[in-house]
Amino acid sequence: MSDIILHHYGLSPFSEKVRTTLGLKGMSWRSVDVAPLPPRPLLAALTGGYRRIPVLQIGADIHCDTNAILPALERLQPEPSIYPGGCEGLARGAAFGWERSVWIPTIGVLVHFIGDALPPEFIKDRKEGYLGIDISKPAMAPDLPHHLQVLRAHYGWLRQALTAAKARGHAFLFGQSPSVLDLACWQTTFLMRKNAPPEVDALVGFHGLEAWYASIAAIGHGHASAMTPEEALAAAAAARPAAVAHLRPDGDPGGLQPGASVVVTPDDNARVPVTGTLVAASDAEVVIHRHDPQAGDLHLHFPRLGFDVMPI
Ligand SMILES: N[C@@H](CCC(=O)N[C@@H](CS)C(=O)NCC(=O)O)C(=O)O
Structure with a gap:
């Protein structure tokens, strides 16, 4: 299995939520320290511009927002459950x-x-x-x-x-x-x-x-080992996005079909639009495909709560 890679910084409390979930589940992970202020060019290559921290990377699958990251960790390691x-x-x-x-x-x-x-x-x-x-x-x-x-x-x-x-x-x-x-x-x-x-x-x-x-x-952070942003980018470039098995294959319940060009934007802050092609969607999550010149083919996962998904 690909490494679980967390792009984060120590003072970020949303990152602390993810680190603590990794600890709760006793997981081993790779830690990429990012700057508390942009620019973060290597991370932007993975996220298509989504700027918030943390971001979870598993090979060429990029999970943006803790409301997508925690469910991804739950699928990888169901016990103890966060539900x-x-x-x-x-x-x-x-x-x-x-x-x-x-x-x-x-x-x-x-x-x-x-x-x-x-x-x-x-x-x-x-x-x-x-x-x-x-x-x-x-x-x-x-x-x-x-x-x-x-x-x-x-x-x-x-x-x-x-x-x-x-x-x-x-x-x-x-x-x-x-x-x-x-x-x-x-x-x-x-x-x-x-x-x-x-x-x-x-x-x-x-x-x-x-x-x-x-x-x-007291839960702690599990077992972390350092990774550089360059190594994380190389890991994405060497991987293929995983087939999406946890979402319905027949498109968005709101009507968007796989293959549609969409733009995904946070609806609260750091409203940087990310464009891609719809792969799969449910009421809980949307997955889009994008190609990056450095990172290759990627699947970006966003939660539906807190994000607008619009056709373009
Ligand atoms: N809804 C997002 C919120 C993430 C968020 O606001 N993170 C803060 C850091 S704790 C952030 O990105 N701050 C601006 C920055 O670091 O660029 C999530 O759950 O991941």
Whole structure:
């Protein structure tokens, strides 16, 4: 089997969600460190321009967005499942909602504490190429009360759900191992708690969640060995995309047919369009083919949640 290659950087919490899933499943993987700021030319050759981090590569199959990456890892290594107790639909939906709702508020709270240390080029890049908003401390400060309300409301329902789970004898939301929802709630908290001083807990109403947080933090990252971006590109060029066995072969439930030219674009931020030919699609995932002069034939996998797939 081809290596499992993760393109990521240490400070990226969405990457931490993937690293922790690799740890949970006890997997061995290759680690390609990317710069926290573009340009990332060798990665762009694989992704067709999709700019967010992390990206998972398995040979010539490129999985963009953690909502495509975690299901790919689940198919490769089903145990322990990230959908304990058959929670897949509920956990996937709520995880999407959590990340959408708390991402900017989490950044707002973090900037309140560490904003003075952010380099100007980082603030410029995140405004122009990623979030579309100014995340400097003076620009975020007026929204702090609102951001705190959002986080308190979300940690409130998480605490309620975990208390009920504990009463059923579960350590995590749906059972004895973390679900995709636990991992999503955990990763944004990881960004905040790793980088802000301890008083952040009281500010956002994090109390009662410490043991749950610590159990996920203790999972670790599995077995990683370093790989260079050049080696990863060569691995893609030497491989062929895998046949798509997990999606229906008769096209998109919305009517797009295999062979159609499409453009796939995130619907929230870093809205770089990626063009290709539809290979297969379901309500959960779309796979497109593209040819890159350096990397060869590739299949790019995107989740449907959070992406627009349009014919061209
Ligand atoms: N929905 C995406 C979000 C990924 C995301 O926003 N990642 C951040 C890093 S944690 C990012 O790409 N930041 C801009 C960059 O690194 O270029 C996912 O689940 O993978």
